[in-house]
Amino acid sequence: MxxxxxxxxxxxxxxxxxxxxxxxxxxxxxxxxxxxxxPPTYFPQSPSLEHYTGVFEQRPFARYIGNSLxxxxxxxxxxxxxxxxxxxxxxxxxxxFSGAFEKxxxxxxxxxxxxxxxxxxxxxxLTGLSNSRLALILIHAALNLPFAVWMLTAFFRGIPGELxxxxxxxGLSRVQILRRIVLPLAAPGLAATAILVFIFSWNEFALAxxxxxxxxxxxVPVGIAMLxxxxxxxxxxxxxxxxxxxxxxxxxxxxxxxxxxxxxGLTAGALKG
Amino acid sequence: xxxxxxxxAAILVFGILGLPLVLTVSRGSGHFAALFxxxxxxxxxxxxxxxxxxxxxxxxxxxxxxALLLQQTIRARGLFxxxxxxxxxxxxxxxxxxxxxxxxxxxGVANDMLLKVGLLHxxxxxLGRPGTAFFALVAADVWKTTPFVTIILLAGLQSVPRDLxxxxxxxGAGPVRRFFSLALPLLRPAMAVAVTFRMIQALGIxxxxxxxxxxxxxxxxxxxxxxxxxxxxxxxxxxxxAALTAAVVLGAFLLASGVGAAVRGKPxx
Numbered sequence: 001m002x003x004x005x006x007x008x009x010x011x012x013x014x015x016x017x018x019x020x021x022x023x024x025x026x027x028x029x030x031x032x033x034x035x036x037x038x039p040p041t042y043f044p045q046s047p048s049l050e051h052y053t054g055v056f057e058q059r060p061f062a063r064y065i066g067n068s069l070x071x072x073x074x075x076x077x078x079x080x081x082x083x084x085x086x087x088x089x090x091x092x093x094x095x096x097f098s099g100a101f102e103k104x105x106x107x108x109x110x111x112x113x114x115x116x117x118x119x120x121x122x123x124x125x126l127t128g129l130s131n132s133r134l135a136l137i138l139i140h141a142a143l144n145l146p147f148a149v150w151m152l153t154a155f156f157r158g159i160p161g162e163l164x165x166x167x168x169x170x171g172l173s174r175v176q177i178l179r180r181i182v183l184p185l186a187a188p189g190l191a192a193t194a195i196l197v198f199i200f201s202w203n204e205f206a207l208a209x210x211x212x213x214x215x216x217x218x219x220v221p222v223g224i225a226m227l228x229x230x231x232x233x234x235x236x237x238x239x240x241x242x243x244x245x246x247x248x249x250x251x252x253x254x255x256x257x258x259x260x261x262x263x264x265g266l267t268a269g270a271l272k273g
Numbered sequence: 274x275x276x277x278x279x280x281x282a283a284i285l286v287f288g289i290l291g292l293p294l295v296l297t298v299s300r301g302s303g304h305f306a307a308l309f310x311x312x313x314x315x316x317x318x319x320x321x322x323x324x325x326x327x328x329x330x331x332x333x334x335x336x337x338x339x340a341l342l343l344q345q346t347i348r349a350r351g352l353f354x355x356x357x358x359x360x361x362x363x364x365x366x367x368x369x370x371x372x373x374x375x376x377x378x379x380x381g382v383a384n385d386m387l388l389k390v391g392l393l394h395x396x397x398x399x400l401g402r403p404g405t406a407f408f409a410l411v412a413a414d415v416w417k418t419t420p421f422v423t424i425i426l427l428a429g430l431q432s433v434p435r436d437l438x439x440x441x442x443x444x445g446a447g448p449v450r451r452f453f454s455l456a457l458p459l460l461r462p463a464m465a466v467a468v469t470f471r472m473i474q475a476l477g478i479x480x481x482x483x484x485x486x487x488x489x490x491x492x493x494x495x496x497x498x499x500x501x502x503x504x505x506x507x508x509x510x511x512x513x514x515a516a517l518t519a520a521v522v523l524g525a526f527l528l529a530s531g532v533g534a535a536v537r538g539k540p541x542x
Contacts, residue, residue, distance in 0.1 A: 006342070006345060006347060009338070009342045010342060010347070010353060013339055013342060013343075013353065013356070013357055014353070014356055016335075016416070016419075017356050017357055017359050017360055017420070018356065018359065020360075020368060020371045020372060020375060020416065021359070021363070021368075021371070023371065023374075023375060023382055024371045024374070027374060035380070036379075036380055037380075038379065038380065039385045039388075040380055040381075040382055040385050042382075078285070079285075081281070082281035082282045082285055083282060085278045085279070085281055085282065086278060086279050086281070086282035086283075088278060089275055089276075089278035089279055090279075093275045093278070094275075095275055095276065095279070096276075101279060101283070104286075104287075104291075105282070105286055106542075107526075107542070108286055108287075108290050108291055108294075109286075110470065110473050110474075110526070110542075111290070111294070111473075111477075111522055112473065112474055112476070112477025112478070112479070112498060112525070113477075113479075114477050114478075114479030114480070114498035114501070114502065115477050115498055115501065115518055115521055115522050115525075116290065116293070116294070117498075117501065117502060117505065117518075118297055118501060118505055118511065118514045118515055118518045119290075119293035119294050119296065119297040119515075119518065120289075120290075120293055121505065122293065122296065122297065122300070122511065122515070123289075123292075123293040123296070138285070138289055139289060139290075141285055141289075142285045142286050142288075142289035142290050143290070145282055145285055145286055146286065149282060174275075196362075199362055202364065203362075203363070203364035203365065203366075203367075205364070205365060205366035205479075205480040205483075205484075206479050206480060206483075206498075206502075209483070210502070210505075210506070220364075220367070221364045221365075221366040221367050222366070224366070224367050224370055225366050225367075225369070225370065225483070225484045227370075237374055237377075237380075240370050240374070241371070241374065243367075244367050244368070244370060244371050247364060247367050248363045248364065248367060248368070251359075251362050251363055251364075252359055252362075252363070254362075255355050255358055255359055255362050256352065256355045256356075256359075259351050259352065259354060259355030259358075260351060262355070262358070263351065263354045263355060263358065263424070266358075266424050266428070267424060267427055267428040267431060268428075
Protein backbone atom coordinates (compact mmCIF):
# COMPACT_ATOMS: atom_id res chain seq x y z
CA MET A 1 0.00 0.00 0.00
CA UNK A 2 2.71 2.44 1.02
CA UNK A 3 4.86 1.31 -1.89
CA UNK A 4 2.00 1.85 -4.33
CA UNK A 5 1.41 5.38 -3.01
CA UNK A 6 5.10 6.21 -3.29
CA UNK A 7 5.39 4.77 -6.79
CA UNK A 8 2.36 6.62 -8.15
CA UNK A 9 3.50 9.84 -6.46
CA UNK A 10 6.93 9.56 -8.03
CA UNK A 11 5.43 8.71 -11.42
CA UNK A 12 3.31 11.86 -11.22
CA UNK A 13 6.37 13.90 -10.20
CA UNK A 14 8.39 12.66 -13.18
CA UNK A 15 5.60 13.21 -15.73
CA UNK A 16 4.81 16.64 -14.25
CA UNK A 17 8.46 17.76 -14.24
CA UNK A 18 9.57 16.41 -17.60
CA UNK A 19 6.30 16.48 -19.59
CA UNK A 20 6.65 19.81 -21.44
CA UNK A 21 10.32 19.18 -22.18
CA UNK A 22 9.61 15.69 -23.54
CA UNK A 23 6.73 17.03 -25.64
CA UNK A 24 9.01 19.67 -27.19
CA UNK A 25 11.55 16.95 -27.93
CA UNK A 26 8.96 14.73 -29.66
CA UNK A 27 7.62 17.74 -31.59
CA UNK A 28 11.09 18.76 -32.75
CA UNK A 29 11.56 15.42 -34.54
CA UNK A 30 8.32 15.54 -36.53
CA UNK A 31 9.11 16.58 -40.07
CA UNK A 32 6.97 17.82 -42.91
CA UNK A 33 3.21 17.67 -42.44
CA UNK A 34 3.31 15.41 -39.41
CA UNK A 35 3.64 18.44 -37.12
CA UNK A 36 0.18 19.54 -38.25
CA UNK A 37 -1.67 16.24 -38.13
CA UNK A 38 -5.03 16.18 -36.37
CA PRO A 39 -5.18 14.56 -33.88
CA PRO A 40 -1.47 14.98 -33.03
CA THR A 41 0.76 11.91 -33.26
CA TYR A 42 2.55 11.20 -29.99
CA PHE A 43 5.69 9.57 -31.39
CA PRO A 44 7.31 10.85 -34.60
CA GLN A 45 6.37 8.49 -37.45
CA SER A 46 9.49 9.24 -39.50
CA PRO A 47 11.88 11.15 -37.24
CA SER A 48 13.74 13.93 -39.01
CA LEU A 49 16.36 16.50 -37.99
CA GLU A 50 15.17 19.10 -40.52
CA HIS A 51 14.10 21.57 -37.80
CA TYR A 52 17.50 21.35 -36.12
CA THR A 53 19.36 22.15 -39.31
CA GLY A 54 16.71 24.71 -40.29
CA VAL A 55 17.08 26.73 -37.11
CA PHE A 56 20.81 27.18 -37.83
CA GLU A 57 20.49 27.71 -41.59
CA GLN A 58 17.45 29.99 -41.68
CA ARG A 59 17.86 31.80 -38.35
CA PRO A 60 20.77 33.48 -36.57
CA PHE A 61 20.48 30.86 -33.81
CA ALA A 62 24.27 30.28 -33.67
CA ARG A 63 24.77 33.99 -33.00
CA TYR A 64 22.16 33.96 -30.22
CA ILE A 65 24.01 31.05 -28.60
CA GLY A 66 27.32 32.90 -28.92
CA ASN A 67 25.84 36.00 -27.27
CA SER A 68 24.34 33.95 -24.44
CA LEU A 69 27.65 32.15 -23.86
CA UNK A 70 29.55 35.45 -23.68
CA UNK A 71 27.05 37.01 -21.27
CA UNK A 72 26.79 33.83 -19.20
CA UNK A 73 30.53 33.24 -18.91
CA UNK A 74 31.36 36.89 -18.19
CA UNK A 75 28.68 37.36 -15.56
CA UNK A 76 29.45 34.02 -13.88
CA UNK A 77 33.16 34.87 -13.56
CA UNK A 78 32.45 38.29 -12.07
CA UNK A 79 29.69 37.07 -9.75
CA UNK A 80 31.75 34.14 -8.46
CA UNK A 81 34.86 36.25 -7.89
CA UNK A 82 33.03 38.90 -5.90
CA UNK A 83 30.87 36.32 -4.11
CA UNK A 84 33.85 34.19 -3.01
CA UNK A 85 35.44 37.18 -1.29
CA UNK A 86 32.19 38.25 0.36
CA UNK A 87 31.17 34.72 1.39
CA UNK A 88 34.62 34.12 2.93
CA UNK A 89 34.27 37.23 5.03
CA UNK A 90 30.70 36.42 6.04
CA UNK A 91 31.39 32.76 6.82
CA UNK A 92 34.84 32.96 8.35
CA UNK A 93 35.75 36.46 9.54
CA UNK A 94 33.98 38.33 12.25
CA UNK A 95 32.50 41.34 10.54
CA UNK A 96 30.43 44.12 11.98
CA PHE A 97 27.09 44.76 10.25
CA SER A 98 27.35 41.49 8.34
CA GLY A 99 23.72 40.75 9.17
CA ALA A 100 22.59 44.08 7.72
CA PHE A 101 24.73 43.51 4.64
CA GLU A 102 23.20 40.08 4.01
CA LYS A 103 19.72 41.47 4.52
CA UNK A 104 20.30 44.28 2.02
CA UNK A 105 21.59 41.76 -0.53
CA UNK A 106 18.55 39.56 0.03
CA UNK A 107 16.10 42.43 -0.40
CA UNK A 108 17.67 43.56 -3.67
CA UNK A 109 17.84 39.98 -4.95
CA UNK A 110 14.12 39.56 -4.30
CA UNK A 111 13.07 42.41 -6.60
CA UNK A 112 11.55 40.67 -9.64
CA UNK A 113 13.88 41.31 -12.62
CA UNK A 114 11.01 42.58 -14.76
CA UNK A 115 10.51 45.45 -12.30
CA UNK A 116 14.14 46.46 -12.86
CA UNK A 117 13.43 47.05 -16.54
CA UNK A 118 12.79 50.78 -16.17
CA UNK A 119 15.59 51.50 -13.66
CA UNK A 120 18.18 49.61 -15.72
CA UNK A 121 16.93 50.76 -19.12
CA UNK A 122 17.21 54.32 -17.84
CA UNK A 123 20.67 53.73 -16.34
CA UNK A 124 21.92 52.09 -19.55
CA UNK A 125 20.66 55.06 -21.57
CA LEU A 126 22.34 57.56 -19.24
CA THR A 127 25.67 55.71 -19.38
CA GLY A 128 25.50 55.07 -23.13
CA LEU A 129 25.39 51.30 -22.56
CA SER A 130 22.23 50.48 -24.50
CA ASN A 131 22.67 47.39 -26.69
CA SER A 132 25.93 46.59 -24.91
CA ARG A 133 26.58 43.00 -23.92
CA LEU A 134 28.95 44.32 -21.25
CA ALA A 135 26.01 46.06 -19.57
CA LEU A 136 24.05 42.81 -19.50
CA ILE A 137 27.12 40.95 -18.15
CA LEU A 138 27.40 43.39 -15.23
CA ILE A 139 23.65 43.33 -14.60
CA HIS A 140 23.46 39.54 -14.56
CA ALA A 141 26.50 39.42 -12.28
CA ALA A 142 24.79 41.82 -9.87
CA LEU A 143 21.44 39.99 -10.07
CA ASN A 144 22.97 36.60 -9.29
CA LEU A 145 25.56 37.74 -6.79
CA PRO A 146 23.34 37.53 -3.70
CA PHE A 147 22.43 33.97 -4.59
CA ALA A 148 26.11 33.09 -5.09
CA VAL A 149 27.04 34.68 -1.76
CA TRP A 150 24.27 32.72 -0.07
CA MET A 151 25.33 29.36 -1.57
CA LEU A 152 29.07 29.89 -1.03
CA THR A 153 28.61 31.06 2.57
CA ALA A 154 26.85 27.77 3.28
CA PHE A 155 29.67 25.77 1.62
CA PHE A 156 32.45 27.77 3.35
CA ARG A 157 30.80 27.28 6.74
CA GLY A 158 31.06 23.53 6.17
CA ILE A 159 34.87 23.63 6.15
CA PRO A 160 36.28 22.47 9.52
CA GLY A 161 37.54 25.43 11.55
CA GLU A 162 40.63 23.54 12.76
CA LEU A 163 42.00 23.47 9.20
CA UNK A 164 41.85 27.23 8.90
CA UNK A 165 43.25 27.68 12.40
CA UNK A 166 46.20 25.42 11.53
CA UNK A 167 46.85 27.39 8.33
CA UNK A 168 46.84 30.62 10.31
CA UNK A 169 49.37 29.21 12.78
CA UNK A 170 51.54 28.28 9.79
CA GLY A 171 51.66 31.97 8.99
CA LEU A 172 49.29 32.13 6.02
CA SER A 173 47.55 35.45 5.46
CA ARG A 174 43.78 35.67 5.07
CA VAL A 175 43.99 35.92 1.28
CA GLN A 176 46.31 32.91 1.17
CA ILE A 177 43.95 30.90 3.37
CA LEU A 178 41.09 31.74 1.01
CA ARG A 179 43.08 30.82 -2.09
CA ARG A 180 44.94 27.74 -0.89
CA ILE A 181 42.57 26.19 1.65
CA VAL A 182 38.99 27.45 1.38
CA LEU A 183 38.53 27.59 -2.39
CA PRO A 184 40.10 24.17 -3.15
CA LEU A 185 38.13 22.51 -0.34
CA ALA A 186 34.91 24.11 -1.54
CA ALA A 187 35.56 23.23 -5.20
CA PRO A 188 32.35 21.15 -5.64
CA GLY A 189 30.37 23.98 -4.06
CA LEU A 190 32.03 26.52 -6.34
CA ALA A 191 31.21 24.34 -9.35
CA ALA A 192 27.56 23.92 -8.33
CA THR A 193 27.23 27.66 -7.70
CA ALA A 194 28.91 28.51 -11.02
CA ILE A 195 26.58 26.16 -12.88
CA LEU A 196 23.45 27.66 -11.30
CA VAL A 197 24.60 31.24 -11.81
CA PHE A 198 25.41 30.47 -15.44
CA ILE A 199 21.97 28.87 -15.86
CA PHE A 200 20.24 31.95 -14.40
CA SER A 201 22.07 34.17 -16.86
CA TRP A 202 21.33 31.77 -19.73
CA ASN A 203 17.62 31.90 -18.78
CA GLU A 204 17.13 35.60 -18.03
CA PHE A 205 14.59 37.23 -20.33
CA ALA A 206 13.10 40.55 -19.21
CA LEU A 207 16.33 42.56 -19.09
CA ALA A 208 17.92 40.87 -22.10
CA UNK A 209 14.73 41.70 -24.03
CA UNK A 210 14.67 45.37 -23.09
CA UNK A 211 18.39 46.21 -23.01
CA UNK A 212 19.58 44.38 -26.12
CA UNK A 213 17.16 45.31 -28.88
CA UNK A 214 19.45 44.88 -31.89
CA UNK A 215 19.20 41.41 -33.42
CA UNK A 216 22.99 40.87 -33.58
CA UNK A 217 23.39 41.10 -29.79
CA UNK A 218 20.26 39.14 -28.80
CA UNK A 219 20.50 36.20 -26.40
CA VAL A 220 18.89 32.78 -26.84
CA PRO A 221 15.63 33.18 -24.85
CA VAL A 222 14.83 36.49 -26.54
CA GLY A 223 15.75 35.08 -29.94
CA ILE A 224 13.45 32.10 -29.46
CA ALA A 225 10.55 34.20 -28.15
CA MET A 226 10.95 36.42 -31.23
CA LEU A 227 10.82 33.44 -33.61
CA UNK A 228 7.06 33.76 -33.35
CA UNK A 229 4.81 36.49 -34.46
CA UNK A 230 5.74 37.38 -38.04
CA UNK A 231 2.20 36.36 -38.84
CA UNK A 232 -0.13 34.45 -36.58
CA UNK A 233 -0.47 31.64 -39.11
CA UNK A 234 3.19 31.06 -39.78
CA UNK A 235 4.66 30.29 -36.38
CA UNK A 236 7.54 27.88 -37.09
CA UNK A 237 6.66 25.38 -34.37
CA UNK A 238 9.10 22.73 -35.53
CA UNK A 239 12.08 25.06 -35.42
CA UNK A 240 10.91 26.57 -32.15
CA UNK A 241 10.73 23.10 -30.59
CA UNK A 242 14.20 22.25 -31.89
CA UNK A 243 15.53 25.50 -30.40
CA UNK A 244 13.74 24.78 -27.10
CA UNK A 245 15.38 21.35 -26.92
CA UNK A 246 18.86 22.64 -27.73
CA UNK A 247 18.53 25.45 -25.18
CA UNK A 248 17.21 23.30 -22.37
CA UNK A 249 19.00 19.96 -22.87
CA UNK A 250 22.36 21.26 -21.50
CA UNK A 251 20.51 22.59 -18.43
CA UNK A 252 18.73 19.27 -17.83
CA UNK A 253 22.03 17.40 -18.21
CA UNK A 254 23.88 19.76 -15.84
CA UNK A 255 21.22 19.52 -13.13
CA UNK A 256 21.20 15.71 -13.26
CA UNK A 257 24.99 15.30 -13.45
CA UNK A 258 25.69 17.73 -10.61
CA UNK A 259 22.56 16.99 -8.60
CA UNK A 260 24.48 15.96 -5.48
CA UNK A 261 26.11 19.36 -5.04
CA UNK A 262 23.30 21.45 -6.51
CA UNK A 263 20.53 19.97 -4.37
CA UNK A 264 22.88 19.74 -1.38
CA GLY A 265 23.98 23.36 -1.73
CA LEU A 266 20.44 24.65 -2.24
CA THR A 267 19.06 22.85 0.82
CA ALA A 268 22.06 23.84 2.97
CA GLY A 269 21.64 27.46 1.88
CA ALA A 270 17.90 27.35 2.52
CA LEU A 271 18.42 25.89 5.99
CA LYS A 272 20.66 28.80 6.90
CA GLY A 273 18.12 31.34 5.63
CA UNK B 274 40.48 45.76 6.39
CA UNK B 275 38.16 42.79 6.64
CA UNK B 276 35.35 44.82 5.17
CA UNK B 277 37.30 45.12 1.93
CA UNK B 278 36.24 41.56 1.18
CA UNK B 279 32.67 42.80 0.91
CA UNK B 280 33.55 45.74 -1.32
CA UNK B 281 33.36 44.18 -4.83
CA ALA B 282 30.02 42.57 -4.00
CA ALA B 283 28.71 45.80 -2.51
CA ILE B 284 29.77 47.87 -5.52
CA LEU B 285 28.13 45.43 -7.93
CA VAL B 286 24.84 45.01 -6.13
CA PHE B 287 24.31 48.47 -4.71
CA GLY B 288 25.85 50.28 -7.67
CA ILE B 289 24.16 48.36 -10.45
CA LEU B 290 20.81 47.47 -8.88
CA GLY B 291 20.37 49.75 -5.84
CA LEU B 292 21.38 53.07 -7.34
CA PRO B 293 19.21 52.83 -10.49
CA LEU B 294 16.26 51.83 -8.27
CA VAL B 295 16.76 54.93 -6.11
CA LEU B 296 17.07 57.13 -9.21
CA THR B 297 13.85 55.62 -10.54
CA VAL B 298 11.98 56.50 -7.36
CA SER B 299 13.09 60.12 -7.67
CA ARG B 300 12.28 60.19 -11.40
CA GLY B 301 8.80 58.92 -10.66
CA SER B 302 8.19 61.29 -7.77
CA GLY B 303 6.26 63.79 -9.88
CA HIS B 304 3.89 61.10 -11.12
CA PHE B 305 2.75 59.36 -7.96
CA ALA B 306 -0.55 61.27 -7.86
CA ALA B 307 -1.42 59.98 -11.33
CA LEU B 308 -1.35 56.41 -10.01
CA PHE B 309 -4.56 57.01 -8.08
CA UNK B 310 -6.56 58.18 -11.07
CA UNK B 311 -5.43 55.37 -13.37
CA UNK B 312 -8.40 53.03 -13.91
CA UNK B 313 -6.28 50.53 -15.87
CA UNK B 314 -3.96 50.12 -12.90
CA UNK B 315 -6.81 48.94 -10.71
CA UNK B 316 -7.86 46.15 -13.06
CA UNK B 317 -4.25 45.14 -13.79
CA UNK B 318 -3.54 44.97 -10.04
CA UNK B 319 -6.62 42.78 -9.51
CA UNK B 320 -5.56 40.40 -12.29
CA UNK B 321 -2.07 40.16 -10.77
CA UNK B 322 -3.40 39.57 -7.24
CA UNK B 323 -5.73 36.84 -8.47
CA UNK B 324 -2.89 35.22 -10.39
CA UNK B 325 -0.52 35.35 -7.40
CA UNK B 326 -3.11 34.00 -4.96
CA UNK B 327 -4.15 31.07 -7.14
CA UNK B 328 -0.73 30.04 -8.39
CA UNK B 329 1.12 30.40 -5.07
CA UNK B 330 -1.58 28.38 -3.27
CA UNK B 331 -1.31 25.57 -5.83
CA UNK B 332 2.50 25.68 -5.73
CA UNK B 333 2.54 25.40 -1.95
CA UNK B 334 0.18 22.42 -2.00
CA UNK B 335 1.99 20.50 -4.76
CA UNK B 336 5.42 21.55 -3.46
CA UNK B 337 4.59 20.21 0.01
CA UNK B 338 3.48 16.91 -1.53
CA UNK B 339 6.67 16.62 -3.56
CA ALA B 340 8.86 17.55 -0.58
CA LEU B 341 7.24 14.84 1.58
CA LEU B 342 7.69 12.35 -1.24
CA LEU B 343 11.35 13.21 -1.80
CA GLN B 344 12.05 13.04 1.94
CA GLN B 345 11.19 9.31 2.02
CA THR B 346 13.91 6.70 1.83
CA ILE B 347 13.60 5.61 -1.79
CA ARG B 348 15.95 4.22 -4.38
CA ALA B 349 17.68 6.82 -6.61
CA ARG B 350 16.41 9.61 -4.38
CA GLY B 351 19.06 12.01 -5.67
CA LEU B 352 17.93 11.47 -9.24
CA PHE B 353 14.27 12.11 -8.36
CA UNK B 354 15.24 15.28 -6.49
CA UNK B 355 17.16 16.47 -9.55
CA UNK B 356 14.20 15.70 -11.82
CA UNK B 357 11.87 17.61 -9.50
CA UNK B 358 14.20 20.60 -9.72
CA UNK B 359 14.40 20.69 -13.53
CA UNK B 360 11.44 22.97 -14.40
CA UNK B 361 12.88 25.63 -12.08
CA UNK B 362 16.24 25.50 -13.86
CA UNK B 363 14.81 25.82 -17.38
CA UNK B 364 14.42 29.21 -19.09
CA UNK B 365 10.90 30.53 -18.42
CA UNK B 366 10.53 32.40 -21.69
CA UNK B 367 11.75 29.43 -23.71
CA UNK B 368 9.47 26.96 -21.95
CA UNK B 369 6.62 29.44 -22.40
CA UNK B 370 6.96 28.77 -26.14
CA UNK B 371 6.66 25.07 -25.34
CA UNK B 372 3.46 25.77 -23.37
CA UNK B 373 2.05 27.84 -26.23
CA UNK B 374 2.42 24.80 -28.46
CA UNK B 375 0.90 22.50 -25.81
CA UNK B 376 -2.11 24.84 -25.51
CA UNK B 377 -2.44 25.33 -29.29
CA UNK B 378 -6.15 25.22 -30.19
CA UNK B 379 -5.83 22.99 -33.26
CA UNK B 380 -2.65 20.94 -32.88
CA GLY B 381 -2.14 21.14 -29.10
CA VAL B 382 -1.64 18.09 -26.94
CA ALA B 383 -3.62 19.58 -24.04
CA ASN B 384 -6.84 19.49 -26.06
CA ASP B 385 -6.05 16.05 -27.46
CA MET B 386 -5.46 14.47 -24.04
CA LEU B 387 -8.55 16.06 -22.50
CA LEU B 388 -10.66 14.95 -25.47
CA LYS B 389 -9.32 11.40 -25.22
CA VAL B 390 -10.16 11.03 -21.52
CA GLY B 391 -13.56 12.63 -22.14
CA LEU B 392 -13.10 15.77 -20.06
CA LEU B 393 -13.69 17.87 -23.17
CA HIS B 394 -16.16 17.34 -25.98
CA UNK B 395 -14.65 19.82 -28.39
CA UNK B 396 -11.24 21.55 -28.60
CA UNK B 397 -10.77 24.78 -26.65
CA UNK B 398 -8.85 27.86 -27.84
CA UNK B 399 -7.01 27.99 -24.50
CA LEU B 400 -5.05 31.17 -25.16
CA GLY B 401 -7.86 32.83 -27.08
CA ARG B 402 -10.43 33.21 -24.31
CA PRO B 403 -10.01 35.25 -21.10
CA GLY B 404 -10.84 32.57 -18.52
CA THR B 405 -8.87 29.76 -20.13
CA ALA B 406 -5.89 32.02 -20.92
CA PHE B 407 -5.68 32.92 -17.23
CA PHE B 408 -5.82 29.22 -16.39
CA ALA B 409 -3.06 28.43 -18.92
CA LEU B 410 -0.88 31.13 -17.37
CA VAL B 411 -1.42 29.66 -13.90
CA ALA B 412 -0.68 26.13 -15.14
CA ALA B 413 2.60 27.14 -16.77
CA ASP B 414 3.66 29.11 -13.67
CA VAL B 415 2.76 26.30 -11.26
CA TRP B 416 4.80 23.91 -13.39
CA LYS B 417 7.74 26.30 -13.47
CA THR B 418 8.00 27.33 -9.83
CA THR B 419 6.68 24.42 -7.76
CA PRO B 420 10.29 23.07 -7.61
CA PHE B 421 11.36 26.22 -5.76
CA VAL B 422 8.77 25.54 -3.05
CA THR B 423 9.74 21.86 -3.02
CA ILE B 424 13.41 22.56 -2.37
CA ILE B 425 12.71 25.09 0.42
CA LEU B 426 10.27 22.73 2.16
CA LEU B 427 12.63 19.80 1.67
CA ALA B 428 15.29 21.80 3.50
CA GLY B 429 12.73 22.55 6.20
CA LEU B 430 11.82 18.87 6.57
CA GLN B 431 15.47 17.96 6.99
CA SER B 432 15.65 20.19 10.02
CA VAL B 433 12.96 18.08 11.73
CA PRO B 434 15.08 15.87 14.02
CA ARG B 435 14.87 12.13 13.24
CA ASP B 436 14.73 11.19 16.93
CA LEU B 437 11.48 13.12 17.24
CA UNK B 438 9.94 11.09 14.41
CA UNK B 439 11.08 7.87 16.05
CA UNK B 440 9.95 8.90 19.52
CA UNK B 441 6.50 9.67 18.12
CA UNK B 442 6.19 6.39 16.24
CA UNK B 443 7.14 4.49 19.39
CA UNK B 444 4.25 6.33 21.03
CA GLY B 445 2.06 4.78 18.36
CA ALA B 446 1.28 7.91 16.35
CA GLY B 447 0.53 7.12 12.70
CA PRO B 448 2.23 8.88 9.79
CA VAL B 449 -0.71 11.26 9.25
CA ARG B 450 -0.85 12.36 12.89
CA ARG B 451 2.93 12.57 12.96
CA PHE B 452 2.81 14.93 10.01
CA PHE B 453 0.14 17.26 11.40
CA SER B 454 1.32 17.39 15.01
CA LEU B 455 5.06 17.27 14.41
CA ALA B 456 6.27 18.12 10.93
CA LEU B 457 3.77 20.82 9.99
CA PRO B 458 4.41 23.12 12.98
CA LEU B 459 8.17 22.71 12.55
CA LEU B 460 7.76 23.39 8.84
CA ARG B 461 6.06 26.74 9.39
CA PRO B 462 9.24 28.85 9.12
CA ALA B 463 10.17 27.19 5.80
CA MET B 464 6.61 27.62 4.51
CA ALA B 465 6.69 31.28 5.46
CA VAL B 466 9.94 31.79 3.54
CA ALA B 467 8.60 29.96 0.49
CA VAL B 468 5.32 31.92 0.52
CA THR B 469 7.06 35.26 0.91
CA PHE B 470 9.59 34.69 -1.88
CA ARG B 471 7.00 33.21 -4.22
CA MET B 472 4.47 36.00 -3.61
CA ILE B 473 6.99 38.70 -4.55
CA GLN B 474 7.98 36.88 -7.73
CA ALA B 475 4.38 36.06 -8.67
CA LEU B 476 3.37 39.70 -8.22
CA GLY B 477 6.18 40.63 -10.61
CA ILE B 478 5.47 37.94 -13.23
CA UNK B 479 6.46 38.99 -16.73
CA UNK B 480 8.30 36.42 -18.91
CA UNK B 481 5.40 33.97 -19.09
CA UNK B 482 2.87 36.71 -19.77
CA UNK B 483 4.93 38.34 -22.49
CA UNK B 484 5.49 35.10 -24.38
CA UNK B 485 2.31 33.14 -23.65
CA UNK B 486 -0.43 35.74 -24.02
CA UNK B 487 1.11 39.20 -24.39
CA UNK B 488 -1.38 40.26 -21.72
CA UNK B 489 -4.44 39.29 -23.76
CA UNK B 490 -7.01 38.33 -24.75
CA UNK B 491 -8.93 41.49 -23.82
CA UNK B 492 -6.26 42.32 -21.20
CA UNK B 493 -7.37 39.32 -19.13
CA UNK B 494 -3.78 38.32 -18.36
CA UNK B 495 -2.22 41.77 -18.25
CA UNK B 496 -0.13 41.82 -15.06
CA UNK B 497 1.59 44.70 -13.28
CA UNK B 498 5.05 43.99 -14.72
CA UNK B 499 3.59 43.67 -18.21
CA UNK B 500 1.85 47.02 -17.66
CA UNK B 501 5.13 48.60 -16.49
CA UNK B 502 6.79 47.29 -19.65
CA UNK B 503 4.01 48.77 -21.79
CA UNK B 504 4.22 52.21 -20.15
CA UNK B 505 7.79 52.43 -21.36
CA UNK B 506 7.80 50.53 -24.66
CA UNK B 507 4.29 51.21 -25.92
CA UNK B 508 3.19 54.47 -24.31
CA UNK B 509 6.77 55.82 -24.03
CA UNK B 510 5.98 57.33 -20.64
CA UNK B 511 9.16 56.91 -18.61
CA UNK B 512 8.10 59.14 -15.72
CA UNK B 513 4.84 57.30 -15.11
CA UNK B 514 6.59 53.96 -15.60
CA ALA B 515 9.10 54.95 -12.92
CA ALA B 516 6.33 55.84 -10.46
CA LEU B 517 4.57 52.59 -11.29
CA THR B 518 7.78 50.58 -10.76
CA ALA B 519 8.35 52.13 -7.34
CA ALA B 520 4.75 51.52 -6.29
CA VAL B 521 4.69 47.91 -7.48
CA VAL B 522 8.01 47.01 -5.82
CA LEU B 523 6.88 48.53 -2.54
CA GLY B 524 3.43 46.96 -2.74
CA ALA B 525 4.79 43.51 -3.60
CA PHE B 526 7.23 43.53 -0.67
CA LEU B 527 4.64 44.78 1.81
CA LEU B 528 2.00 42.28 0.73
CA ALA B 529 4.39 39.32 0.54
CA SER B 530 5.95 40.00 3.92
CA GLY B 531 2.47 40.42 5.37
CA VAL B 532 1.40 37.02 4.06
CA GLY B 533 4.69 35.49 5.23
CA ALA B 534 4.25 36.96 8.71
CA ALA B 535 0.72 35.55 8.85
CA VAL B 536 2.02 32.07 8.05
CA ARG B 537 4.86 32.19 10.51
CA GLY B 538 3.36 34.31 13.29
CA LYS B 539 6.29 36.73 13.13
CA PRO B 540 8.01 38.82 10.43
CA UNK B 541 9.95 36.97 7.71
CA UNK B 542 11.73 39.84 5.94
